[in-house]
Amino acid sequence: MEQARAGLTALAALATRVGAEQAEAIAAIADTYVAALRNGGPLFFAGNGGSAADAQHLATEYVVRYQSTRPALRAVALTTDSSLLTACANDMGFEEVFARQVEALARAWPGRATCCPSTRRAGKAPM
Secondary structure (H helix, E strand, O other), rough: OOHHHHHHHHHHHHHHHHHHHHHHHHHHHHHHHHHHHHHOEEEOOOOOOOHHEEEEEEEEHHHHHHHHOOOOHHHHHHHOOOHHHHHHHHHHHHHHHHHHHHHHOOOOOOOOOEEOOOOOOOOOOOO
């Protein structure tokens, strides 16, 4: 019980700190997403490992629903095409896997935004 309480207290403190220190940056990201969607462009999500699952979850929330039923929003997880992922990683290197997809898809949607969530503090960015 005490471990759960300590974990929740730490989480609340982190949320407070992020709100105080990052509110402006988070609002700017939200503005970018809104602008991309209003201009007809999709949101592209990418990530490695657990962040790939996060990318798929985020894209799904935009397409299916989040909190309430509403028209679908354009969002694509770049982490789901196993043939593309493995071919590109094999032929061009893993560093190109997501960049190559954005290169191909961005021509159709110049107003797009790309998000690469990460659950790791240190590590290579997926793009």
